[in-house]
Amino acid sequence: MNAQLDSGIATRSVTRQTFDDVLVPTYAPAAMVPVRASGLDLWDQEGKQYLDFTSGIAVTSLGHAHPEVNEALTKQLNTLWHLGNGYTNEPVLRLASALTEATFAERAFFCNSGAEANEAALKLARKYAHTKFGPHKSRIVSCLASFHGRTLFTVSVGGQSKYTEGFEPLPPELSHIPYNDIEAARAAITDDVAAVIVEPIQGEGGVIPGNPDYLKALRELCDQTGALLIFDEVQSGMGRTGTLFAYEQMNVKPDVLTSAKALGNGYPIGAMLTTTEIAKHLGVGSHGTTYGGNPLATTVALKVLEIINQPAFLARVKEANVAIMTNLLQLAADFPQVFGQPRGMGLLLGLPMAETSKGRSKDFTKIAEKMGLMLLIAGPDVVRLAPALIVSDAQIAEANRIMRAAVAEFLADAIDEPAAPRKEAPVPAPDAA
Template sequence: MNAKLDSSVTTRPVTRQTFDEVLVPTYAPANMVPVRASGLDLWDQTGKHYLDFTSGIAVSALGHCNPIVVEALTRQANTLWHLGNGYTNEPVLRLALAMTEATFADRAFFCNSGAEANEAALKLARRHAHNKFGPHKSRIVSFLNSFHGRTLFTVSVGGQSKYTEGFEPLPPQIDHLPYNDIEAARANITDDVCAVIVEPVQGEGGVMPGNVEFLKELRALCDKTGAVLIFDEVQSGMGRTGSLFAYMGYGVTPDVLTSAKALGNGYPVAAMLTTEELGQTLSVGTHGTTYGGNPLAATVALTVFDTINQPAFLARVKEASLTLIGKLEQLVKDYPQVFTAVRGAGLLLGLVVAEPFKGRSKDIQRAAEAQGLMVLIAGPDVLRLAPALVVTDAQINEADRLLRLALDGMIKAA
C-alpha cells in the first residue's frame, strides 16, 4: 500500500517539552528552541532574536546558512549523494588533495565526527606500534581535562573522569598527565608508549592553550621513543586560532592531525591527516566507515576549507581576535567580582570565573541568553566564547553590551 506520508508527521507542533518526552536525555538543552538562523543571527520559536557567539560549539565557522556553502551543498545534492566503499568520488579526491597540499600530511582518512577521527588516529597508532615494535608498545598518553570524543575508546583517552563513570571496565594502557607539565611528560613518555594525543588548545577542559615549550617537548619525546604524536584539532583547527591549524602557529608538527567541527560548518564530516609511512598502516579492510567522505560531505568540506584557507580570511580572524580580547580584558577590569582573566587563542576564548561566582558559569550563560546573547561554558568556572570566524566588529561590540547587561542583572540580584 503506497500511503502518502501523513503531513502531520512533518509539521506537527513540537516544543522544548517534546525533548523531555521522546529523546534520550544525554543533554539538557536551553528552554528556547531555535528555528531559523543566518550568519550570527538566530531566532527561536517565539521570534526572539539572539546573537550567536557559540557557532554550534566552534562548528559554524562561516556562520549559519552561509550562501556559498548552501550553494555547494544544493548543487551536489542534485548530482550525487552517496556511494558504497567500493567506489571513490571526485569531491573527496579534491578534498584530500586540498588538505594534504595545505598541511604536513600526505594521506587523509574521512569520517563523520571528531570522535571517529580520533578513534581512527588511536587505532592507527596502536597498529603502527604493533607492526613496527611489537605488542609491548601499546600505552597511550593523554592529558587531564582533555576531551577527544564520546566513543568508549576516545572518552577513556580523554582526561575527564565525569565522562567515564559507569562505563567501566575501560580500555587499558591509557595514562593521563597534567597538561603543560614538561617534567611529568619526560617521566612518563617512555619506550612502551605508542601514542601521545594532545589538544594544542584545550576546549572543553577550560579553554587552556598549550605552552610552546610543552608541545615542543612532546614532539622531542615522541621522536626519541618512536611514539606517534597526535594533535586533536577538532576544536582548535580550521582557522579558529588564526592559523589554518593551530600547529602552524606553534611551529610544532604532529604525525597525525584530526579535524572535524568547522570542517563541515555544521555538516557532519571529519578528517584524520597523517604521513605517508603511517598512512600505509591502515591497509584495505583494517578500518572504515560507511558515510565517510561521501560526495555531499566532501563537497561541503572542500568549500569551507577553500574559504578559510585564504591569507585575507585568516588575517581577519586574528584582527577580530584582538578586538574581542580587548573587550573581554576590559570586562574583567570592570567586573572583577565575576571574572579574573581571559585565556585562549584566536576566536576560542574563555573568561575565568572569579571566586564570588565560582561554579556559576552556567548561570552566567543563562543570564546572557535572556539578554539575547548565546555563549558557551567550558566547565563550571569558565565562560567560553567561540563566535563564527566571520564575526564583525559591530557584532563584537553588541556581544559586549549584552554580556554587560546580563552581568549587571546578576550582580543586582545577588
C-alpha cells in the same frame, strides 16, 4: 506504540517539552528552540532574535546558512549523494588533495565526527606501534581534563572521570598527565608508549592554550621513544585560532592530526591527516566507515576550506581576536568579583569566573541568553566564546554591550541569594565530537 504515522508528521507542533518526552536525556538543552539562522543571527520559535557567539560549539565558523556553502551543497545534492566504500568519488579526491597541500600531511582518512577521527588516529597509532615495534608498545598518553570524543575508547582517553563513570571496564593501557607539565610528560612517555594525543588548546577543559615549549617537548619525547604525536584539532582547527591549524603557530609538526567541527560548517564530517609512511599501516580492510568521505560532506568541506584558507580571511580572525580580547580584559578589570583574566587563541576564548563566582558560568550564560546573546561554557568555571569567524566589529560591540548588561543582573542575583550555599545541578559539558 505501533500506530500508523499521520500525514502531518513533518509539520506537527513540537516544543522544548517534546525533548524531555521522546529523546534520551543525554543533554539539557536551553528552554528556547532555534528555528532559523543566518550569519550570526538566530531566531527561536517565538520569533526572538539572538546573537550567536557559540557557532554550534565552534562548528559554524562561516556562520549559519552561508550562501556559497549552501550553493555547493545544493549542486551536489542534485548530482550524487552516496556510493559506499567500494567506489571513490571526485569531491573526496579533491578535498584530500587540498588538505594535504595545505598541511604537513600526505594522506587523509574521512569519517563523520571528531570522535571518529580520534578513534581512527588512536587505532592507527596502535597498529603502527604493534607492526613496527611489537605488541608491548601500546600505551596511550593523554592529558587530564582533555576531550577527544564520546566513544568508549576516546572518552577513556579524555581523562575526565565524570564522563567514564558507569561505563567500566575501560580500555586498558591509558595514562593521563597534567596539561602543560613537561616534567610529567618526561616521566610518562617511555618506550612502551604508542602515542601521545594532545589538544594544542584545550577546549572543554577550560580554553587553555598549550605552551609552545610543552608541545615541543612532547615532539622530542615522541621522537626519542618512537611514539606518534597526535594533535586533536577538532575544535582549534579550520581557522579558529587565526591559522588554518593551530600547530602552525606552535612550530610543532604532529605525526597525525584530527579535524571535524568547522570542517563541514555543520555538515557532519571528520578527517584524520597523516604521512604516507604512517598511513600504510592501515591497509585495506583494517578500518572503515559507511558514510565517511561521501560526496555531500566532502563537497561542503572543500568549499569551507577554500573560503577559510585565505590570508585575508585568517588575518581578520586575528584582528577580531584583538577586539574581543580588549573588551574581555576591560570587563574583567571592571568586575574582578565576577571574572578572572581572559585567555585563548583567535576566536576560541575563555573568560574564567573569579574565585567569588566559581561554579556559576552557566548562570551567567543563561542571563546573557535571556538578553539575546548565546554563549558557551567550558566547565562550571569558564565562559567560552566561539563566534563565527566572519563576526563583524558591530557584532563584537553588541556582544560586549549584552555581556555588561548580563553582569549587572548576575550581581543583582548574587545579592538576592540566600546565605545558604548554592546547590548546583550537574550540567553536562556540550560537545559535538
